[in-house]
Amino acid sequence: MTADVTIVVVLSLLSILMILIEIFLLPGITVAGVLGAIFSAGSIYYAYSHLGTTGGHITVLVSVVLLGYSFVWLIRSKTIDRVSLHTDIDSKVDTSNMDGVEVGAEGVAASRLNPMGKIYINQVFVEAKSLTGFIDEGKTVVILKKLANQVVVTEKTENRAPSPVQSK
Numbered sequence: 565m566t567a568d569v570t571i572v573v574v575l576s577l578l579s580i581l582m583i584l585i586e587i588f589l590l591p592g593i594t595v596a597g598v599l600g601a602i603f604s605a606g607s608i609y610y611a612y613s614h615l616g617t618t619g620g621h622i623t624v625l626v627s628v629v630l631l632g633y634s635f636v637w638l639i640r641s642k643t644i645d646r647v648s649l650h651t652d653i654d655s656k657v658d659t660s661n662m663d664g665v666e667v668g669a670e671g672v673a674a675s676r677l678n679p680m681g682k683i684y685i686n687q688v689f690v691e692a693k694s695l696t697g698f699i700d701e702g703k704t705v706v707i708l709k710k711l712a713n714q715v716v717v718t719e720k721t722e723n724r725a726p727s728p729v730q731s732k
Contacts (some may be wrong), residue, residue, distance in 0.1 A: 575607030
């Protein structure tokens with residue numbers, strides 16, 4: 565009887581430990597979560613089969629209460645703060661190639677815009693989005709709107725310009 569209780573207690577504690585590791589250290593479905601579920605099911609099955617219905621009920625109740633208590637304790641304690649990331653990302657995307665690009669300027673589609681692609685304007689390649697659908701490579705485009713790291717363009721209705729990509 566003492567050995568049975570010891571087995572149930574050890575399996576229950578291992579299941580709680582593995583479930584907490586899964587929640588706080590290894591999020592996602594990993595080995596710790598699977599092991600926690602297996603240990604939990606094993607302890608409950610062992611308790612019902614070797615300790616009877618009362619022992620099984622006590623095992624389930626104590627396991628749920630201990631898991632809930634330890635979960636709340638870990639959230640409220642400073643333990644999580646010591647292992648969590650506290651840095652902020654303060655870097656920015658380099659948009660220096662957009663300095664000479666203005667609304668109304670003309671460029672050449674360096675790749676097919678369907679609806680996203682690259683245009684060549686002011687000696688630089690810029691990410692562009694077409695408002696008028698697909699624009700073939702080499703077509704002249706007009707900038708309608710300038711965003712942070714891309715431009716919105718439409719096809720110029722006049723002649724076809726040579727592509728800078730083809731001339732290289």
